[in-house]
Amino acid sequence: VDIAAIPACAVPVEWTNDRRRLAEAAAVVFHLPDYREIGDARKYPGQTWVAWSMENPQNYPRAAAPGFMRHFDLTMTHESGSDIWTPYLQNASWWEAIRNSAIPSKTESAPVVRFQSASIDLSGRGAFAAELAGHIGVDSYGRYRPTRQIEGPDLGSQTKIETIARYHFCLALENSIAPDYVTEKIFDPLCAGSVPVYLGAPNVGEFVPANSYIDATAFGTPAELAAYLRHLLETPSAYEAYFAWRSQP
Incomplete structure (x- = not known):
C-alpha cells in the first residue's frame, strides 16, 4: 500500500508499513489476497485486525472461510454488508466533472473496445467477447490476448481513458459475478x-445512472447484442440517449 496516497484523516493517526512496529499498532490492516502475511503476525492485546479486500471472494475463497476470517475483528471490502x-x-x-465534459469524437473504425490484462475468468467473459467479435468489430488492448497496441507513450489510466474515448462502446466485463462487485470496468x-456493455454484478444499477450502460445479459446471444449495437450506430438519437444522464441532476 502506498502510505502517502492515503487521504488525510479527521483524527490524528499515523500509518506505517514497518512490521517491526506491529506491537505499537492500535489497528492492523491485512490485504486478504496476500493472506500469507498473517502467518507470522502476532495479535497484541487491544488491537483491532481489519480484513481488507477489493476482490470478489469467488477469486479468493479464503476470504469467505470461517476458520480464516475468525482472526479479524472488522471487514473492509466492496460488499455493502461489510x-x-x-x-x-x-x-x-x-461524476460532476464527467457531466461537465464534452463527449469525445468516435474516430476508430471498430465500434467496440476491450481492455483486459488478467486471465481470471469466472464470468465467462472470454467466450462472450470472442463470440461477440465474430459479429462486430472489437479492438482488444491490454496484456491478455491484445489485437491492438497503445500508440505512443502509455501513461497508465490516462492513456486507457483516452483510448476508450475513441470508441462508441466499451466491453465492461467483470472477471467474476457477484452482488456489489462493480469495478472500474464500468466506471x-x-x-x-463511451457506452459500457456490462457483464457482471446483478445490482450494477445501484452504482451507475439509469440508462447509462447496456446490460449484456438482456440479450439471448452475443449475435443479438451485436445487432443491437449496430442499430445504435445507425440510429444516432438512440445512441445519444445513453448520455442523457449527463444533463440530469
Whole structure:
C-alpha cells in the first residue's frame, strides 16, 4: 500500500508499513489476497485486525472461510454488508466533472473496445467477447490476448481513458459475478464518454445512472447484442440517449 496516497484523516493517526512496529499498532490492516502475511503476525492485546479486500471472494475463497476470517475483528471490502464499505464507486466530484465534459469524437473504425490484462475468468467473459467479435468489430488492448497496441507513450489510466474515448462502446466485463462487485470496468468508459456493455454484478444499477450502460445479459446471444449495437450506430438519437444522464441532476 502506498502510505502517502492515503487521504488525510479527521483524527490524528499515523500509518506505517514497518512490521517491526506491529506491537505499537492500535489497528492492523491485512490485504486478504496476500493472506500469507498473517502467518507470522502476532495479535497484541487491544488491537483491532481489519480484513481488507477489493476482490470478489469467488477469486479468493479464503476470504469467505470461517476458520480464516475468525482472526479479524472488522471487514473492509466492496460488499455493502461489510463493517467498513469501500466500493469502487466514485465520489460526487468525479461524476460532476464527467457531466461537465464534452463527449469525445468516435474516430476508430471498430465500434467496440476491450481492455483486459488478467486471465481470471469466472464470468465467462472470454467466450462472450470472442463470440461477440465474430459479429462486430472489437479492438482488444491490454496484456491478455491484445489485437491492438497503445500508440505512443502509455501513461497508465490516462492513456486507457483516452483510448476508450475513441470508441462508441466499451466491453465492461467483470472477471467474476457477484452482488456489489462493480469495478472500474464500468466506471472507466463512463468517464471516457463511451457506452459500457456490462457483464457482471446483478445490482450494477445501484452504482451507475439509469440508462447509462447496456446490460449484456438482456440479450439471448452475443449475435443479438451485436445487432443491437449496430442499430445504435445507425440510429444516432438512440445512441445519444445513453448520455442523457449527463444533463440530469
